[in-house]
Amino acid sequence: MEEKKVLRVNLTKGTVKEEPINKEWMKQYIGGRGYATKLLYEELKKGTDPLSEDNILIFANGPLTGSSVPTGGRYMVVTKSPLTGLIASSNSGGYWGAELARAGYMLIVVEGKAKKPVYLWIKDGKAELRDAASLWGKDTHQTTDAILKELGDDKVKVACIGPAGEKLSRIACIINDKHRAAGRSGVGAVMGSKNLKAVAVKGSGTFKAANPEALKETLRAGMQKIKENGVTGEGLPTYGTAVLVNILNQLGSYPHRNFQESVHDEAEKHSGERLAETFLTGKSNCFACPIGCGRVTALKDKHGEGPEYETLWAFGSNCGVAELEPIIRANYLCNELGLDTISAGGTISAAMELYEKGYIKKEELGSGPELRFGSEEALVYWTEKMGKLEGLGAKMAQGSHRLCESYGHPEFSITVKKQELPAYDPRGIQGIGLTFAVSNRGACHVRGYLISPEVLGIPEKLDPWATEGKAQWAKIFHDLTAAIDSSGMCLFTSFALGADEYAEMLKHGAGLDLNAESLLVTGDRIWNIERLFNLREGLDPAKDDTLPTRLLTEPIPAGPAKGKLSKVKDIIPEYYKLRGWDAKGVPTPAKLAELGLK
Amino acid sequence: MTRVSFFGMVRDIIGEKETQIAGGDSVKSLLQALSERYGVSFGEKVLKTPERDMDLILLLNGRHIEHVGGLSAPVKNEDHLTVFPLVGGG
Numbered sequence: 001m002e003e004k005k006v007l008r009v010n011l012t013k014g015t016v017k018e019e020p021i022n023k024e025w026m027k028q029y030i031g032g033r034g035y036a037t038k039l040l041y042e043e044l045k046k047g048t049d050p051l052s053e054d055n056i057l058i059f060a061n062g063p064l065t066g067s068s069v070p071t072g073g074r075y076m077v078v079t080k081s082p083l084t085g086l087i088a089s090s091n092s093g094g095y096w097g098a099e100l101a102r103a104g105y106m107l108i109v110v111e112g113k114a115k116k117p118v119y120l121w122i123k124d125g126k127a128e129l130r131d132a133a134s135l136w137g138k139d140t141h142q143t144t145d146a147i148l149k150e151l152g153d154d155k156v157k158v159a160c161i162g163p164a165g166e167k168l169s170r171i172a173c174i175i176n177d178k179h180r181a182a183g184r185s186g187v188g189a190v191m192g193s194k195n196l197k198a199v200a201v202k203g204s205g206t207f208k209a210a211n212p213e214a215l216k217e218t219l220r221a222g223m224q225k226i227k228e229n230g231v232t233g234e235g236l237p238t239y240g241t242a243v244l245v246n247i248l249n250q251l252g253s254y255p256h257r258n259f260q261e262s263v264h265d266e267a268e269k270h271s272g273e274r275l276a277e278t279f280l281t282g283k284s285n286c287f288a289c290p291i292g293c294g295r296v297t298a299l300k301d302k303h304g305e306g307p308e309y310e311t312l313w314a315f316g317s318n319c320g321v322a323e324l325e326p327i328i329r330a331n332y333l334c335n336e337l338g339l340d341t342i343s344a345g346g347t348i349s350a351a352m353e354l355y356e357k358g359y360i361k362k363e364e365l366g367s368g369p370e371l372r373f374g375s376e377e378a379l380v381y382w383t384e385k386m387g388k389l390e391g392l393g394a395k396m397a398q399g400s401h402r403l404c405e406s407y408g409h410p411e412f413s414i415t416v417k418k419q420e421l422p423a424y425d426p427r428g429i430q431g432i433g434l435t436f437a438v439s440n441r442g443a444c445h446v447r448g449y450l451i452s453p454e455v456l457g458i459p460e461k462l463d464p465w466a467t468e469g470k471a472q473w474a475k476i477f478h479d480l481t482a483a484i485d486s487s488g489m490c491l492f493t494s495f496a497l498g499a500d501e502y503a504e505m506l507k508h509g510a511g512l513d514l515n516a517e518s519l520l521v522t523g524d525r526i527w528n529i530e531r532l533f534n535l536r537e538g539l540d541p542a543k544d545d546t547l548p549t550r551l552l553t554e555p556i557p558a559g560p561a562k563g564k565l566s567k568v569k570d571i572i573p574e575y576y577k578l579r580g581w582d583a584k585g586v587p588t589p590a591k592l593a594e595l596g597l598k
Numbered sequence: 599m600t601r602v603s604f605f606g607m608v609r610d611i612i613g614e615k616e617t618q619i620a621g622g623d624s625v626k627s628l629l630q631a632l633s634e635r636y637g638v639s640f641g642e643k644v645l646k647t648p649e650r651d652m653d654l655i656l657l658l659n660g661r662h663i664e665h666v667g668g669l670s671a672p673v674k675n676e677d678h679l680t681v682f683p684l685v686g687g688g
């Protein structure tokens with residue numbers, strides 16, 4: 001197959017054109033997250049309103065997306081986030097990215113704003129914009145089905161937004177293959193602001209490895225490691241991510257009721273074990289994935305995929321809801337309406353606290369159920385209202401930060417850089433708290449999954465309560481993850497694979513001259529260019545690289561981690577230093593020179 | 599009697615969610631007592647080796663045993679041991 005290209009789409013002008021891939025950037029940033037961030041950094045004007053036509057939306061494959069490397073089907077969406085005002089960089093699996101690669105492209109760069117709703121249709125090196133007036137208002141499943149019907153081909157892969165993205169919810173996601181989400185930081189709203197409803201792709205190309213023989217050998221060894229590893233070979237395939245519910249709850253670091261507590265007595269009811277006994281009907285994989293952590297589920301009247309661990313927690317424990325059924329229903333709603341489940345759960349949870357403390361008034365609920373912790377009815381109802389931006393739901397759809405600010409109580413928003421925290425209590429797990437605090441895209445667990453050493457003991461067991469050594473671990477995890485996200489592979493492979501293996505795959509697969517060491521340097525470069533982007537957009541490290549006040553001042557009230565507070569402020573100076581940043585969190589000129597960043 | 603809870607496939611293998619067991623004053627002796635009670639299913643399928651299989655996550659009162667003394671960590675009557683298979687996710 002011919003070399004892949006960049007597709008540049010200008011929605012204002014209604015043009016599509018091809019560009020070659022910048023080889024130098026590939027060497028420096030690999031592809032995916034790294035390459036797209038470099039492009040955004042070079043092209044986006046400082047201070048651009050994320051929801052204006054001047055923002056740039058990038059869909060970015062890694063060089064290994066669409067190849068036979070294990071989990072080689074991932075893509076990223078990179079843009080300026082309407083939630084955080086900083087870099088947005090959301091990863092998704094499924095089959096869409098691989099299809100884009102087969103159609104001949106590594107990146108789609110979307111500029112401008114269409115006058116009327118459109119969708120982009122790409123087939124084997126040809127692209128066109130098509131009218132999407134009839135799709136506007138449809139949910140992601142209806143949209144996908146309608147596009148497949150219109151194109152007369154049910155093998156076409158679709159990434160699209162639902163009503164939440166159309167109506168510019170700052171926590172809207174992009175859904176591909178109906179069930180997979182580029183979830184975080186409001187990337188769906190950027191798509192909506194451009195009047196771009198969907199991107200449909202079909203391709204028939206095949207992947208051409210730089211060194212097929214050597215790649216084969218690397219793959220054989222890598223596959224064996226994945227199969228033999230307890231997590232990737234057994235734990236994830238058997239239970240998916242949901243099995244974490246009981247572990248985190250038993251550790252007493254499973255946030256409950258908007259982080260007011262950290263043990264949920266009824267967590268077992270929405271655990272992975274219970275899911276397997278009740279609503280689980282099957283498993284699913286992303287492209288080329290030997291792990292297959294996806295869960296297929298069904299309710300009486302609906303079926304779908306998920307919920308994943310994060311979602312079980314966000315709608316379950318964090319909203320005080322015990323039972324699976326309403327959680328599954330809220331999860332399906334998010335996938336259909338196009339909302340990020342972590343931010344949606346975090347926002348409902350914050351709204352429940354605002355309501356119970358008397359700040360949201362009963363009159364504001366209209367005919368909706370009271371926003372009380374534990375209310376299954378409220379969970380489902382308000383998820384739908386948020387996804388459709390109706391009534392109070394419209395306010396909630398802007399995320400918990402803006403919601404809580406509007407009531408004069410920002411302290412109830414459990415966010416970093418305005419993005420809701422994932423499912424781990426940083427008071428009881430110190431290292432993951434550091435990742436939440438310094439992550440370039442706001443609170444995020446997949447920028448450096450320190451849960452792996454701190455809870456699971458991979459690659460070695462670290463004490464979750466200790467702060468020593470965590471800065472060093474975080475830096476390595478952050479750099480490695482940045483490289484994996486740029487390759488087109490899934491982060492879950494890192495339970496089994498190390499920097500050596502990724503470097504080999506990129507070398508033999510994509511012809512990039514990398515080894516373990518230079519791969520980590522590349523990750524470091526990517527992390528730093530994200531940081532430079534954020535600083536240019538006004539990031540204030542002193543104010544923004546931290547955790548919500550609750551986690552610094554209100555100890556966990558009960559359970560195994562009783563009395564614990566996050567000590568992230570003690571770890572950050574060391575982290576900055578290890579990164580080669582000054583005490584204010586700004587990369588030093590020497591560090592930038594070392595990485596070849598001006 | 600010490601309370602022991604099982605999760606994930608450990609639960610499937612031995613067919614119980616929770617039990618009370620006597621005869622352990624350390625994590626190690628508790629595991630031995632469990633092996634005696636559940637026989638082959640616990641000893642071979644869960645523990646796999648007589649010492650301890652690295653594929654388990656053992657929490658004593660919500661703390662990973664690594665941080666409270668490992669296999670020789672003392673166990674009291676009112677303690678709670680949770681046995682998880684090695685799992686992961688995010």
Ligand code: SF4
Pocket residue numbers: 071093094284285286287289290291292293294490491492493
């Ligand atoms: S491990 Fe799970 S999320 Fe990752 S590629 Fe495989 S199925 Fe998709």
